[in-house]
Amino acid sequence: xxxxxxxxxxxxxxxxxxxxxxxxxxxxxxxxxxxxxxxxxxxxxxxxxxxxxxxxxxxxxxxxxxxxxxxxxxxxxxxxxxxxxxxxxxxxxxxx
Numbered sequence: 728x729x730x731x732x733x734x735x736x737x738x739x740x741x742x743x744x745x746x747x748x749x750x751x752x753x754x755x756x757x758x759x760x761x762x763x764x765x766x767x768x769x770x771x772x773x774x775x776x777x778x779x780x781x782x783x784x785x786x787x788x789x790x791x792x793x794x795x796x797x798x799x800x801x802x803x804x805x806x807x808x809x810x811x812x813x814x815x816x817x818x819x820x821x822x823x
Contacts, residue, residue, distance in 0.1 A: 734749050775809045778805050782802070784799050
């Protein structure tokens with residue numbers, strides 16, 4: 728599913744026009760990005776959490792040139808599904 732597909736589904740289920748839904752979806756995503764960029768996690772009860780994870784510094788290997796590279800400690804965004812969300816998804820069979 729793409730963002731456009733999601734916007735279409737929300738527009739159909741709510742009765743609002745796609746332009747309004749698009750503005751709302753964009754504002755939501757921008758809000759999540761801005762808060763995470765400030766170092767804050769975003770918690771959505773019964774859906775999940777957008778959290779920041781810290782990856783430890785490590786030495787990686789560049790296979791093509793056979794050299795070692797030092798990768799510094801860094802922060803990455805991650806999503807952790809709520810228990811209800813995860814349980815619902817576990818019951819769904821994947822489409823091929």
